[in-house]
Amino acid sequence: MKNVILLIGDGMGFSYTTGLRYFHHGSQKGLMKPTIFDQCFVGSQSTYSLDLRSNITDSAAAGTALATGYKTYNGVLGLDVNNQAVPTILEYAKFRGKSTGLVGTSQINHATLAAFASHIESRDQYEQIADDYLDERIEGKQKIDVMLGGGTSFFLREDRNLAEEFTSHQYSFVTNLQELMTNKTERLLGLFAPVELPKQIDRDSAIPSLSQMTNAALKRLQQNPNGFFLLVEGSQIDWAGHDNDIVGAMSELKDFEAAFEEAVKFALHREDTIVIATADHSTGGMSIDRNDNYKWNPSVIKSITATPTVIAARLHETKDITTLKQYIKFPLQEQDLQKIQSTLEMEVKDTKLALIDMINHYSSTGWTTKGHTGEDVPIYAYGLNRHLFSGRMENSDIARILFEMLD
Known part of the structure; x- marks a missing residue:
């Protein structure tokens, strides 16, 4: 396979993508139109870790x-249960001579x-991780060709x-949407x-959306005739779930x-690219309806123009309850x-x-x-050999299939 695009909706369990279908429908009449996730659904994967202290995974x-x-086990990155480093699909x-990218919110x-x-x-060793992005090499080259997201406080210290x-190694450095474009x-x-x-x-026009960053990464990575691996993370679905914030979650x-x-x-129309979207786990135990109401109301969510975090901060600035309007x-x-x-x-708070x-x-x-939950999460796929991800599998099987695809 020439190109692999893996998208991870952090914390995105089945209730989230089902909720998105309700959110788009917005009516009490007629059949709900399938979302792009529904159209690409192929299976599900387990999320449990091998942590002896917990059978619910963390993101690491x-x-x-x-x-x-x-x-x-929970908390470690790129290490097996014996604390031995194991190669990643990006590495x-x-x-294999491909370009690589990391994109997240x-x-x-x-x-x-x-x-x-x-x-x-x-x-939690954020500064060390940032250093490793530059310092570690594969065949004498930096591991990651395109990196888009947040984190200036960890990179400009x-x-x-x-x-x-990075710029001394033939990278460009950009900090807003206009520079990115x-x-x-x-x-x-x-x-x-x-x-x-x-x-x-809550974003202003200077900050790119996840789709804009994804598009910018694809434009660059596809220039490599050997192909690419791109990871895209919807990072803050999880953070909204931790807050039990449905406005942030739908956003x-x-x-x-x-x-x-x-x-x-x-x-x-390409036969050289596979796209997989899944989650690392689900967060918050979200349910569509509560307290025997038998009616979820996405119209309420749609009528709100900022997250509770931003609204609360603004209210404390003004001390005026009419600001809510x-x-x-x-x-x-x-x-x-x-x-x-x-x-x-x-x-x-x-x-x-x-x-x-x-x-x-x-x-x-x-x-x-307010934490993670242990249920299986969905797998969505589009492209050649999408059937390889069908049915129920372990989360680790996804990587194993991708390694085989790149052989």
């Missing part, structure tokens, strides 16, 4: 399984992305300016925020959906306003939590946890 262990074909692609040295390009005992070092170099480091990018619903899921569409569009367009009861008003004497509870109530969205 799940990312390592998807990257290497080896299940491992193997580079060894978190800092690009965060766990899932880092699992494909580092070998380290703790996912007092002790080391990795952006300058006008830059034409084949090797590129693009960092668009100190840590993670804002959620898509990030739509961002990821658009990136998947971009990848499928690239693969359309700028962001929330569905009718609120007086008791709702009073509850939010009372939190303005507390911390921003208290206002954020109150807003999340209120939105979950009106949208009838349920959650069971």
Whole structure:
């Protein structure tokens, strides 16, 4: 296989992609139109790690399984259960002469992305991971040709300016959408925020969407006649799930959906490209409806123009409850306003939590946890040999199939 595009919706369990179908439908009448995920559904994969302390995975262990074909314990990147480094599909692609790319909405040295390009005992060693992206070589060359996401605080440090070092190795460095769109170099480091990018619903025009970053990566990587491996992560579906924030979750899921569409569009009418989209695990135990209401209300979510995080911060700046009307367009009861008003004497996080509870109530969205959950997650595929990912498999099987495809 010449080109492999792997997309990981971090935290994206079945309830998320089902919720997206409801979200797009927005009506009580007629059959729901399939999403692009529905059209490409082929199977499911398990997510459990081999951690003796926990049978629920974290992103590092799940990312390592998807990257290497080896299940491992939580917290480590690119290491097996014996703490031995094992090659990743990205490294193997580079060894085979292909170009490689990492694209995400978190800092690009965060766990899932880092699992494909580092070998380290703790996912929290962000500066070391960033250093490894530059310093480690495959056949004398840097491992990653295109890196797009957040993370300037880890790459532009007092002790080391990795952006300058990358540019000395024939990379370009860009920090906003305009620079990304006008830059034409084949090797590129693009960092668009100190840590993670804002959620898509909160982004201004200077920060690229996940689909724009995916498109920019594909334009560069396809120039290699030997092909490429590209990993694209919808990083903050998971972060919204941890917050039990349905507004953030739908925002990030739509961002990821658009990136998947971009990848499928690239693969359309080609016989040399496989596109796989899956998740590393599910997060939050999201349910479509709660409390026996028998009616989920995505119209409530659609009527909100920013995440609760941004709304809460703005409310604390203004100390004016009427500011809510700028962001929330569905009718609120007086008791709702009073509850939010009372939190303005507390911390921003208290206002954020109150807003999340209120939105979950009106949208009838349920959650069971603030953490990860252990159910199987979906696999979607498009392109030649998509059938190889059909049925139920272990997460580590995905990597093993990809290694075989690149042989």
